Amino acid sequence: MLCKTTLYRLFIAACFMVACLVLPVTKANAQDNSNIKKLIGIAEDYRTRMPAEKLYLHLDRPYYTTYDTLWFKAYLFNASTYSASKQSAKVYVELVNDSSRVVNRFAIPMHSGLGEGYLALDERVPDGTYTLRAYTQWMQNFGEDVFFSKQFYVGKPADQGSWLISEQHQLKTTADGNQINLALRLSSLSKAVIPYRDIEVRLLEGKKTAFKGNFLTNDAGTTEASFNISPKTDTRKLSLQITDKLTKNKYSIPFYPGGQMQDIDLQFMPEGGNLVAGLPSRVGFKAIGEDGLGIDIKGIVKDRSGAQVAAFSSAHNGMGSFNITPQPNEIYTAEYILNNVKHIATLPAASAAGISLKVDNLSSPDSVFADIVATKDAPIVNQRYNLMVQSAGGVYMGVSFKSLSGPNTVRLAKSGFMSGIVSFTLMNEANRPVAQRRVFIDQHDRLNLEINASQNSFLPKDSVAISLNVRDASGQPAIGSFSASITDDSYITNTPDADNIVSCLLLTSELKGHVENPAWYLAGNSAEKAAALDNLMLTQGWAGFDWAQAVLPVKEPAFKPEPNNRLTGNLRNLFNKPVKDAKLNFFTVSKKYGVLVMDTISNAKGEFAFENLPIFDTISYTLRVNNKKDKASGATINLDLFKPADVTANNIRLNPWYLNLNDSLMRGYFNRPQAPRYQGIDMSEVKGKLLKEVKIKADKPAVSIAGYSGFVTKEIFEKELIEAGKTTLFDLLSRKYRNFGIGYLYAESALSKPLMHTEPSLVMGISKVAEVVVDSTNTCIVAGICTTIDPPSDAQTAIDFVKTIGADDVKSIRIVEGLKLFIVVTTRGGHGYFTKSSHNVLAYRPVPYCLPKQFYRPKYSVSNTAINTPRPTLHWEPNLVTDKKGKATLSFFAADKPGRYTVTIEGTDMQGNFGRQTTSISIAAQAAAAGKTEAAK
Template structure:
């Protein structure tokens, strides 16, 4: 449970509003109730969550006292959580959004004498939305109360960040509020008939207008699914909820569209509680005002690329050397570039899909030393509360949807639409002799052996083990077997830390041998009690080739990173052209249409055509997107097949 005083801190001597959020072990909001007590056991306020574990309470704190929240449960047990310590002097910034058509801001200065250290001489209020200043006000004299009324019609939709600065530019307090409006782009989706028959052609007219009724030329996505088979969460995220709200908040926002779809006083209060908690600030401007910026450990990624360095044989950078990027599967796509003065180069991978086999070669060939950067590192990530929710078990509706999809896939394969469904095939061959453990190991036969050639490209060795061995899981960058602790790692027979193993690529690995907890790993004592992962690297005399480190051809390097996936077009049958296979085979599609780029013209109009399936049902259409100037639109419509 966390507490978020409005404006940043608890300050003694005045009414303070405090937001709170309680989460369960999965990081999801948990409803709680209880009370606030001081150190003498005196109750000062009640608390009860309103929605998704969030709520608020208010009281007048005393700097000489400590406060705790005591929660009550159904079992009668109470659990205590300490509140932040109140300050003798400080600032409070409150926002009243219950005043019609305006935000009323009140900024209080408490505990300062005339010559108190830290007391500002003047005040400046700045309101900004997505980095753009939309309102400013100033007070030449810093009084104990500074109030400003801000008309809502002067503010765009979304999260508004209010910050009060001193005359020197130091931020004193900050508060977020939300301006809620109807979508700026009004969308309509009109079918050409009131209802349709199975396999009948559907023509949908798309119309986009702005708030004034003027046409909007925009780009939208459209998904049409069976309303009975595909059941999205009623308040799932949309482009409107994400761009206007969730993207500016910390952590996971539960049911984000609830705050847009529900127009009740409870929903308005719940939205402000969200701003108080996951939008809580205790200013981050201080270093920015003093031109102190955080160190950038990793540059912003603008796409996939290959980078590296060309050196001379003597080891010095080969300045302005010629470098070529070749696809061995299509030499016509060869790209030639030039290194900079430090011998560094970079190629973008735009246009290369996962079927490419890329090689970088220096212009001088074996007269140069070429090294590729690890430009796409696999970083270890430790999530913080609130976590992303743990996936729930599949519902009966989801299982039914998956079964129908499998049936449709078999029918498509049988009719030749999606691959070829083969009859029974008998394959004969000689079983490959299973590799025995090397002589330098303490064990004789491992429980499972994976060859380096079986591991996927573009992943570190540890991540590539996920899902390949029964009972083995990869969690937080560690290997766990049978629910135990982290496994022991061996590299060529020597114990080694997991951090070093993560630097290896699949091309450097000959085999990965798994010793599961128990008798197999007992010879390694307590260190092997949770299982052992033994990795053998490639040597010069291995059967599968030599190590890329020890026997790499000078001046040449093979790219082993990530690629772009080849574009795939969404399949839709056409029943206006009779086909015997289409007539004979049932059409069980649950997704009739998907297009990420439905464009409207200068008149705000667009047209979409598709064919219905065999089910007699209601189809849901979700249309959402934006105009070139960033105005958002979202629509849910439906039509019937009878």
């Protein structure tokens, strides 16, 4: 069966051949079909070489607390066809904190474009704002804008001493500068005030402290502070940090002084790309506040003489547009008033000559008009131009103009387009884009998801069955894969305008920057939303197909596809030449998985590949290369290792959940009773009765080896050593411990004073590393100077060893402190100081996989009368597959109290169709009717 996208493209191709889509309002010049076909060929060749991907993750709920588990389903598409991507068999998932640091990274396996996983938000994930980022290695070729990204809160449960903070402030301009009068009120999650608490308040500009003070709350839990800030302060980097001096808990809040210091970033984007003198133009604008979100604004545009030439006012989320005809050599400025302060922004300069491209998608319900006008300059007017109309699905059509001597308007029937962003690009004779405009076409052709409960009423702890019936836009049953989340409305507030599978695939995946409440644009069919969506197209560019890139000479992609779980690389000799016909062994030994051995031969370029490796959650491998005679080769193994994408700072600074909180549901969620927790134990996997925890207090492990004794104070384990690769032990230790190095000033033992010495030694601070014991071998054995009592060390031998041995040749490192400080190294080969860093052997530890896990489903019985633990997510079903009749069912147990649940189901048939639907279910002490299905979001 052909997917919907393919059918659209066949239809468009047929229409192009008979020119049924091109309906000129004013007569366009004759078409040059050969040049159009050439451009279509360039575009199709580029899509074949560089097929783009789209990725969406469905999360079980919008926010979490520490100790929760985040569940998700991943959908990976070929961007042109919305079928399963063949480029990637794994997706990398990262949890990024508000300091732009990755706190967790793992991969999930993808099968036919589908995958699932979970993220345990354990004690290593403190409260704060996090970003869940997901991408494939192949997607890195297209830039970070095409990654999936979602911000959410991780809150602190009440039993960890969580606070609610109310903050108010005023900005007063004085002779000494800008004075901030700050008032804080602290309370618990149960709204009880926090009286007589010592706190520290810091005002930070990035990492720089602008103000610090200690304060005591009064009997009402409040305190006040006053301080001055410089007018040069970057208000986009300010934050308040409040520290509870009793518990050491820290609370960080974005801080915006407001008033005369309020900072607005006002950007202007002319339609088509440029303002051209003498040609009417529409200019889109977006006003962005200090928190990175849109802010309403209005003002006027003046020329150099001060005369008003236009007025502007934002319509939605700080975005809007206005019309202007710029004059030659004129400078235009925009003026707006904010907090009684006049601000001025300069519009882009107008070109003296050029082309204007205007696309009207609003005035007609069934047609799109593209209007091209050029200045009278002969070099511009007398060129040949091509207007190309295309989307992620391919090129719709092309129109060639021999000249632009008059107005040229093309009308296109909307019925010929599939839903999504459509790009109009005007190309010159050199096939370079000179103007571009994007519009959004919505055919309202989503999958129709009908959700029904099995009965009209449910009681607490009932088994609730839900049926799903899916049909496509034509009413035919649809076979597809869907994910379902059932959340408790007592704890979770679901935002209907948040990004979902429809808004992500059609809208946000092809736009640069942050889009606020993207689902709002696609809900309903009002003129207000259509105009707002058109302004969004004007102000936030497309992140997908790029004509300027497509017409360039072919280059090898920087990031290779991963069509299966594979490992590739190359072999090089001492002269950096390829090593061909070498044999590589690839093996691992694991108690859990047994022995795995594979081998392959390098090709003429020295390249090798191990394909279709088994999928393990965590494992390490060893590679060894031999020559044709099966002897150790001198070749160096270079692996094509996964290189994570850089993390750029998120400009969206959301207020934390605990600031000025008025949402009673969210407060109840963070204040709900918590189940017992034991570090390292997943309570959902415990069968039977869990015995009481027994804490065993023990001293640091003692070590007595090679004449030295002491206690282990620091340790580096195998995983970190493997990840360090060929980094020398010296570099690894220097990087990990800042006081490690080579020095002349040191103390010989714990009983001696530091003195200057003539010979260098390894040191930790001012303590000499008395010995580096390698596989129970002393340096004195190597130097031949050993005695039976207090063996002397050869400092230079120790230095040479740690500077030459690679980290991946070592299994563990222990730093031991006693009367003397020494380092214990255990190598892989066990050959002590005679271990050599082998070029033909390499340890490899891939990014760990997160394998699917069953969502915990409690079972109730007559004898089980215990109160159920509150469950914000009552059920998560990632694999809801409809049959040939478009039907599927799922079931779950209701909680032990009356309430209202939200059921959210979304998914795709992997044939170009996708959809989302929500409904509600009521649980009462007496039977309650299931809620009516709401409109699709």
